Amino acid sequence: MPELRKDPITGRWVIISTDRAKRPSDFVRESVRIEGKGFCPFCLGNETKTPPEVLAYGRNGGGPNTPGWTVRVVPNKFPALGIEGDLDRQGDGLFDRMNGVGAHEVIVETPDHQSTLATLPVRAIEDVLWAYRDRVLDLKNDKRFRYALIFKNHGDAAGASLEHSHSQLIALPIVPKRVREELDASKHYYREKERCIFCDMIRQETESGVRVVGENDQFVTIAPYAPRFPFELWLLPKQHSSAFENNQSSVYSSLARMLKDTLARLDSVLDHPAYNFMLHTSPVGEEINDHYHWHFEIIPKLTKVAGFEWGTGFYICPTPPEESARFLREAQVAATSAV
Amino acid sequence: MPELRKDPITGRWVIISTDRAKRPSDFVRESVRIEGKGFCPFCLGNETKTPPEVLAYGRNGGGPNTPGWTVRVVPNKFPALGIEGDLDRQGDGLFDRMNGVGAHEVIVETPDHQSTLATLPVRAIEDVLWAYRDRVLDLKNDKRFRYALIFKNHGDAAGASLEHSHSQLIALPIVPKRVREELDASKHYYREKERCIFCDMIRQETESGVRVVGENDQFVTIAPYAPRFPFELWLLPKQHSSAFENNQSSVYSSLARMLKDTLARLDSVLDHPAYNFMLHTSPVGEEINDHYHWHFEIIPKLTKVAGFEWGTGFYICPTPPEESARFLREAQVAATSAV
Secondary structure, X not given: OOEEEEOOOOOXXXXXXXXXXXXHHHOOOOOOOOOOOOOOOOOOOOHHHOOOOOEEEOOOOXXXXXXXXXXXEEEOOOOOOEOOOOOOOEEEOOEEEXXXXXXXXXXEOOOOOOOOOOOOOHHHXXXXXXXXXXXXXXXXOOOOOOEEEEEEEEOHHHOOOOOOOEEEEEEEOOOOHXXXXXXXXXXXXXXXXXXXXXXXXXXXXXXXXXXXXXXXXXXXXXXXXXXXXXXXXXXXXXXXXXOOOOOOHHHHHXXXXXXXXXXHHHHHHHOOOOXXXXXXXXXXXXXXXXXXXXXXXXXXXXXXXXXXXXXXXOEEEOOOHHHHXXXXXXOOOOOOOOO | OOEEEEOOOOOOEEEEOOOOOOOHHHOOOOOOOXXXXXXXXXXXXXXXXXXXXXXXXXXXXXXXXXXXXXXXXXXXXXXXXXXXXXXXXXXXXXXXXXEOEOEEEEXXXXXXXXXXXXXXXXXXXXXXXXXXXXXHHHHOOOOOOOEEEEEEEEOHHHOOOOOOOEEEEEEEOOOOHHHHHHHHHHHHHHHHHOXXXXXXXXXXXXXXXXXXXXXXXXXXXXXXXXXXXXXXXXXXXXXXXOOOOOOOHHHHHHHHHHHHHHHHHHHHHHOOOOEEEEEEOOOOOOOOOOOOOOEEEEEEOOOOOOHHHHHHOOEEEOOOHHHHHHHHHHOOOOOOOOO
């Protein structure tokens, strides 16, 4: 008998298949292989082929937009939003619009075309996280923006148009709906219980352990109780923290280890899947609060379709999270990475 | 400058690209072609290869599960939910679950392997709509169910596992989240204004006309103001109606013409795209109300990815709805179909 499960935060019900639960090998898909063919604007020496950089780490001497960097942030050459201008909010009868003002940046995570966030050294991943943080903090100075959204498309099937490892940042004058839902629900829970719902969930999950994929001093990765997708994972700080960008440096180092470990486990169990991740954090101006708990959501791209799911908000997950967690927990990955 | 637009019903903001708006020919994808290779359990003569039928039209004499039918409904051979048993609602700390009790049926729309809802005669499409209605009415007698969800996956890219034209019905003990959001928002609007928000939207859209794709005596198809996807369409009754299944027979005949016309326009402009549609209607026990307005949502599968969109609820639509509506409105399709 399949199970209907409710996500305690969003209130979304999902169907979890149990009878013919899919194992990792049951998903037919293409692994992400880095071909290295053709011209790559993110490779060392091609710095002038991107818009001028807004941030670079690692360069000792040498001018901007020259080699020598380890992490580099540039405006997206084909931005979804325009950086100039006012919002110019307007109504038209029932409808509301504003200018598509925002920042759209690319974080080039490494000069090496072959590396990924699962294979880079922990120290290099930590630098990527610092770049996220530095850019978020800088963009928050722009009073037009209400939210800074960090996300990553890894692999063609997950929407990456370039294979060289990179993340993206979109700064928006509005808070995305799914984040707003989490914020509202966690605020409501806090008003009732004076506890953070994420902290409660982490406590319950680490005590039971069945959906825990990995854990280190400061972070835990779990397969959520009511996932929308097979092998969906959430990576959360164990101590309450409402904003990604407001943390001590040891947090980013610990997060780098946990992120590498989690992505390496996905690579091992699912043979280098395409995936998306998104960083959910508090909006600009609401950074310090007791109810919201920042986290990464990681979604491997294993199933082909979801038009139906988009239209209904109703998901059928073919692998119980207890099983995905077990597969990932038992995977053999380099022991140094997570601890 | 791109535009940020807000959907008046769900409150979701989307980015609409304007500078490099994508035209129909800019979407790279495979057209849906019916190959007719291999064994098909939905074809005439193979009635014993499906679970026993729960409804069939058109058979004059002849026993159940024999040829002679024009529309046939059978339980899904691989159901997402189990039809037997109690809900057995349980809590586990923060989490809620129940047994995955529900019905999962397949509506085989035609005995002809080559036909689609865009090419079938209007009368045959009307029969498909009557089959939807009859099955919804029957399943509502089962007191375990709160919602009956009709949807269609057309083409491999949209998740159809069999190419023979069919729709699906899932009866659920819960109301899907996206439908619940629409219900709550429209109820809220009604409380404030004592008007149906969909009726207001239809009035504004038919007056301006820029997003209208087609219209007949009782129905209108529009490209919504803030679409999530390029060429997303909504097909709505022009007169207020809260439940699909509670209508006079002339409504289904008019709907059949509008649906055929709409799908034929998509086939013409986008060269036979894969698509999903879902029927949004009022839940069981809330059928008669002044605030909710049943409708079809039609989503061609044109863009490859959306893991990011799933995780954020934040959509970037590369074609303004005014342009998709114009392309579709100007398409040449058989004149008999819509009127």
